[in-house]
Each structure stands twice: as structure tokens, then as C-alpha cells.
Amino acid sequence: MTGFSDQDSSALLALATLIGAAALPFLFRLAFGRRRRKGRARAASVVLALGRSRRLALVAAAGAERLLLLGETSDVVIESHIADAAPTAETPAPPSELRGLFPLGAVSLLAGVAVGTLCGVFRLVLDAAGRMRMAIPDWFAERPVLGLAIMVAGAALATGLAANLVRRFVPAAVGSGIPHVESVIDGEEPPSPPLLLPVKFIGGVLAMGAGLALGREGPSVQMGATLAHQFGRYLRYDWRDQQSLLAAGAGAGLAAAFNAPLAGAAFVLEELLRRFDMRHATIALGASVGAISVVRLLLGPEPELRVATHYPVGPLDVPLGLALGAATGLASLAYNRAILRALDFADRSPLPAEAKAALVGAGVGAIGFLAPDLVGGGDNLTQKTLDGAYALDALPLVFALRFALGVVSYAAGTPGGLFAPLLALGAEIGLFFGLVIPGEDGPTMGMKFALIGMASFFAAVVRAPLTGLILITEMTDNSQLLLPMLAACFAAMAIAAICRNEPIYDALKERSARLARRAET
Template identity: 50%
Template structure:
């Protein structure tokens, strides 16, 4: 009733609630004139985010190439080379952690939980210095240190920081600021993976949890403008190549079901492992830089043993999507990357979870595919097809965003004829996660970030 007294145009009538008068909507910035200005602001946010995220992606690629060359050089110099590699990883990771702890704590981790908290109104937008700390810290941790983290988290949070700056300069309302923050996040994800549709869908499905027209317009416009600006710099082709895959057959359904069950279980375990790792970090008395240095040193040892095992893992995902590998080796890689991903995120440096999820999901699907070919060579789906299915299903199990998982897998590979088995596996993986009462990873991380901010 108090709300009705404050806004009499909300009072009910015999036909329901009255629609607000045009003047009231326009005063709130929702009229046609306000919408045009809002859309232009979203275009600007997307364009600036696309430029920022594209240069970050290029710099990360360059840093990764530098790390690979250093690794090759170190492996040719015995114990001295190992010491150099381990020390370099420790220094880079500790430097990234120091930037976060001493300059901008909100820049830690994926950044998506902080963006989600801002969009929900549970946290303030933060300071603009999140952007340079996220940029530099991500290059140090992922590019220099080789942590098993992804570029998409930093790109998403840098997009939200761009939105805060644009909203401040253009003097947009607080409600518009939240929507523009979400729009910047969409542009960041679109640029990180060359996936403009997935960027928009993820924000609407996971962050906003709404397809309200105003939010949808801002998100899709920013995602499109960000992709358009970034494309000349990073290209517009899908990030991964998948060989031509045969159309799915009903006889392959049991194997698709198996992928859904396994990725669902693995996703639940992964979420719990990440939160457990963070709990140990939050209760530790050791300085953040020391913990990060130890983690960076461990990653350096792994890089010495296998350079392709560290970093975001795009090469591992690509090999899986080509159907390449042997089951024992893949199981080892799967276990190592699972542990390495949890350990890397516990360093509290800038870095995302998407790319590590893609590695785990595609590896899991490929293992099932290779077993299926041995057990039922005449009816089993192609291993590469099940790797693609596993990629989408594992993402769904961890994030609880099946539509984003389907769209992301499709845009990442350009493959469209596996949508039906992906849909089935995503449904099963989601069912497993819900039955086991596993909450979405970003909801868990958002609760943690909010609780720490209050404390």
C-alpha cells in the first residue's frame, strides 16, 4: 500500500493495474528520448570494451608465446633452467597477487561475481582502477605465470569498468548504470571468445536473469559493437576448429546420456573444489603474495614437465575437439587440469573460469567418445562430437546456464549439427547438478564476494 500511495498510477482497477503515464516513464529515463541516449551509451560501452578486451587478448597471446619460448630455453639448461622457470612463475604470480591486494581487491579472481553483485545492487560499481589492475594482473598471472585461468573473466570485468566510466561521464541514472555494467560484461565476453551472441545470452541468462526489453537491447547492442570493434584486431573466425561431423543418430543417445551424467557429476565436484580452495585461502594467515608465489612455483614445475598443460588451455581444448588422444593420457590430463584449475583460482589473481571449464568438459566428452568407439564401433558417435557435447554440458553443470552453453559451444566451433545431442546432454547435466543441490558457481562466488565486502 505504501508503494501505491507513492505512485498512485500503480493502484489497481477492475481491469488490473494501471499503466504508468507517459510523463512518469519519461521522467524515469524510460521514454523514447531516454532510450535513444541509453542505446548510444551502450554502443559506446561496447566499442570501448571491444578495444580494451581485444588488446588484452593480443597481449596475452604475446605473453604466452614469450612464456613458451622461455620454457623451451629453460628445458635445455637442466636444473638451472628449472630454477629459472619456477622462479619466474613465482615472481609473476606474486606480483599479480600484490597488485590485487595492495591496489584493488575487487580485481581478484574471475571478476564476474563482482559484476553480478553490482548488477543485482548488492555492491557498488567500484573504482575505475579495477581496469588497469585487471589488465596488468591478468597478463602477469596467465601470460607470465601460466596459471590455468581464462581471459574471459578479466575481459568481462574490464567491460563493466568501462561502463562505470561511461555512465559517470554521461551522467546516467543508477538503474542505467547497472544495465550498462551488464552490457559491458557482454561485450567483454563477446570479444574474449569471438562469441557475440553467447556474450549477450550469458549476461541475460546468468547475470540479469531477465530478458526485459531495455536490458536486452543494451546487452545485445553492446555485445555487437564490441565484437565489431574487436574483429579487425583479433579476427572474427571461431576460436576452435572442428572437423566435419556426421549428423547425430538415435543409436548414439546412450553415450550422450553418459556424457551428461559424467559432466554433471564432475561439474558438481568442480564447484565444491573451487569453494573449498577459496575457503582454505580465506582462513589462511600467510600473506597473499607468499601463497601466490608457491602456486606460481607449482605451475612452473608443471610447465617444465609439459608446457601445453598450463595457461588457459586452448590447445588442449582444440586437440580434444579434433578427437585426438588416448584414454589413459586424457584421464591424467583431466585430473591434472582439474587440480591445477582449483589451485590457480586460489591464488586470488585476475583470471577467469570459462576457459578451464572448456578444457575439462571437452576432455571428459572425448574420454567417453574414445571408450564408445571401442565398445560399439558401429553405433557410437564420433569422439570429436562427444568432446563438443561435453564442452557444453560441463559448462551447464557448473554455471546452470544451458542456453549460454549451447550458444557458446556453437559459436566457438561454428558447428551446428550437434545441437540436439548437446541439448540432451546439457539437460541431463543440469538435472544431475540440481538433484545434488549444487548451486551455480557464480552465485556461490558472488555470495563469497558480498560477504567479504561486508566483513
């Protein structure tokens, strides 16, 4: 392939902008470092004078002879400490965020390659399992009862085994894994052991391959964080740098899951670390570059979702985006509460974890045989929604079924994420909103607002609007709707905040901490 596509050019421009912004603190230090060193020298002189005065005052009470002796000693001691502590113009101390950045950046690049390889293979295996699941109804078209029985039994067995792997070996591998990664970064929980990698990989393939409405990004993020942390641990980096590598590996996992490198880096800074500095930005970008390079070799450079038309922005799109954002903000309130209540209900159930997961798998298997497009992570469903394939009267039923499937699937106690299912729900809300708007171009409006709904519902549920905007833009290779997307995200987050709808990963993290405290007492 020769030359750059529009997607590559946009990504490179955004990458250059991020690097330029990250370099501003370094340039500031170069320009004003001398002035700051002079300020530190003046401060050292003040400390020296105060030290002398205090020592002299104390010694004066003991007598003149002792004063002379200790006064000389104090000057020598204080001057020696000041000389050791204060950097001089001849030997300036490098900024802490730049110390060792180049070798750490190289390690993050290598870790990203490893994460991209692991998550790329994970994606390929999931795709193969999904194709097999979709083909079963056709294989048994002439014997549907037998096909239904096989589908139900197979899904129940797979999900029960996935729950068993999690319970027996690594309980932290349950669910998305993103709340656990955040807890590790915050120092609230220990890092996951290497055993998490096979448990999350195999458990995720079993659960999502069976058709549970879960996303691949959660396992990819947690596996990426665990793998990158092992790099830092093996190379004996201190905890601060291990923390940076762990977060960068998580972002690389997200980038690999959706073929979206900038979204992976933004996710690290906005959701995991919640701060921006040059060191973290560089490491996050390095890991995303390494991961996406491998993923595009394995899966190709095409965007995740195909958008048939590049929609122009009309004069009413921004106010309509505000209205759609308000609707998705209210929907996020119901979604987050349903997830948390389903988890509480599952915890109160006396059934073993494997039995609960098997029951969910059996139900999903039955639905998957009758309506294959409605189960699974939701990629096919989202694509059909963006294509305007669903009629207006069918959308409420599709939305209700996917909403319930997503909630029940997450409570099953198997590995699996939330991103892909909630993006599908956001697209359905947006398509319905666009179709009910009066006008001649109803289908076009519906498909346009399906994109906007994806971004606004993500922003309301996760409360990470920058990541959502970049993610949708990279997944669809469409940036023309950024303005109405921004308006929709603003309204969605405002409604979520007014309703006191806690971000889903914060709520899940607090819930896990509460359960851990209860188990200790």
C-alpha cells in the first residue's frame, strides 16, 4: 500500500498535536530553568540565615562560651546540607518526569507489541467463535429442535466453565476488569498475577463465544495491563514506572480491541490516571503504537464500523444533539442502576457461580438460535443500526432485549466488558431519535444520530467524553459530526450529573471495595 489514507493522516495529525501539547512543560523548563534555579538559591540563603538565628538563640541561653563553639558548628552543618540539597548552575537536576523516559518509552513500545499480539489473537479467536455460533442455525435448518438443544447446552456448558475458571483461579478476572485495573493503579489492590492472562483469555472466549452480550475490550484492557506490568516487574522498575506501564498496557488493550490507537491513549489519561503529563502521555502513546502496529498486521487497517455516507452537519443538528444527549443521559441512569442491581441480585442467589452462569448461557443460547444477530458483543447489531436496517416499530423491542441481555450477561460472573454492548445501545437510541424527527430524509437522519447516540451514551455511562469522541471517530473514520457529538456529550453528562448517576466504573470499583470490607469482617 502506498501513501496515507485520510484516516492515517488524521491520526498522524492528532498524534502530532498530542506530542506537541505534551512537550510544552519541557520547553517551559528549558526557557525558565535558570530563573527557577536562582530562586532556589535565594531560598537556600534564607534557610541558612534562619538556621543560624535559631541556633544562636538557643545557644545564647547556655552561655557565651558554648555559644561560640556551637555557632561555628551549626554554620558548617547547615551550609553542608544546603550545598548537598540545592542544585547548582553547573549540575542542573533533570526534571523527574523526564528522567529515564527514553528507555521506559522503549519498554512501553515493546510491551505494546506484546499486548497487540495477545489481544489481536484474542480478537481472531472471538471472531471465529462468533462465526461458528452464527452458522449453527443454518447447519440445523432442517432439524431445528436438535439445533436449539445443541445451542442451549453448548452455551450453558461454555458459560459455566468460564465462571468456574474465574472462581477457582483468579476471581479478579470476573467482569470487565477495568475497575480492578483502576484499583491497582490507585494502590487499593495488588496487581493481577500472570495466571490472569490464560483465565481471562479462555474465559472470555467461552463466554462471548457462547453469545453473552459482553465486549472484548474489558478482557483486552485487563490482559494488556497485566502483561505490561510484568515487563516493568521483570526489569525491576520502581512502582511509579510499573504503574505507568500498567496503565499504558491497559490503553494498548483498548486500542487493540477497537483498532483505535488515540482512543487507547486518551483512555489512559482521562479514565485510568485522570491526569496529563508528558511522561504518562509518552508511555501511553508508545504502548498504543506498538499494539496497533501488530493489530493492523493481523486484522488490517480498515475501521471497525462502515459508515456509508459522510453526513454534513445541518443547522438543527446541534440543538437536536442536545436533545438526544438529554435522552441518553436519562437512559444511562437506568443502565447503570440495572447493572448494579443485577450484580446484587446475583450475589444474593444461593446458586453456585457455575449454575448461575449456565442458566444465563442457556437463555442466551436459545435467543441466539432464534435471532443470531441479537446476541454477542454487538458489533453486527451496531453495524446494522448504522446502516438503518431496523424499522422504527422494531427498535423499541430490539433495544429492550439488548438492554436486558447486557445486564444479565454482566451479572453472570464471567469475563467480559461493557463498551461494545453500550455502544450498540447508544446507536439504537440515536437511530430511533433520528427516525422520529419529521422530515423527508428520515433514514439519513436516523443513521446520522445513531453515531451521535453512540458517543453521548458512552459519555453518560462511563463519564469519559474525550475517549468516547475519539473512539467513535476512529471506529467509523468519520469526524464530520464532532460538533453535534460534543453537544450531545455535554447534555448527556449534565443530565447524568444532575441525576447523580455515578460513572459505571467508579460505581463498580466502590462496590468491589465494599464487598471486600464486608468479607473481612
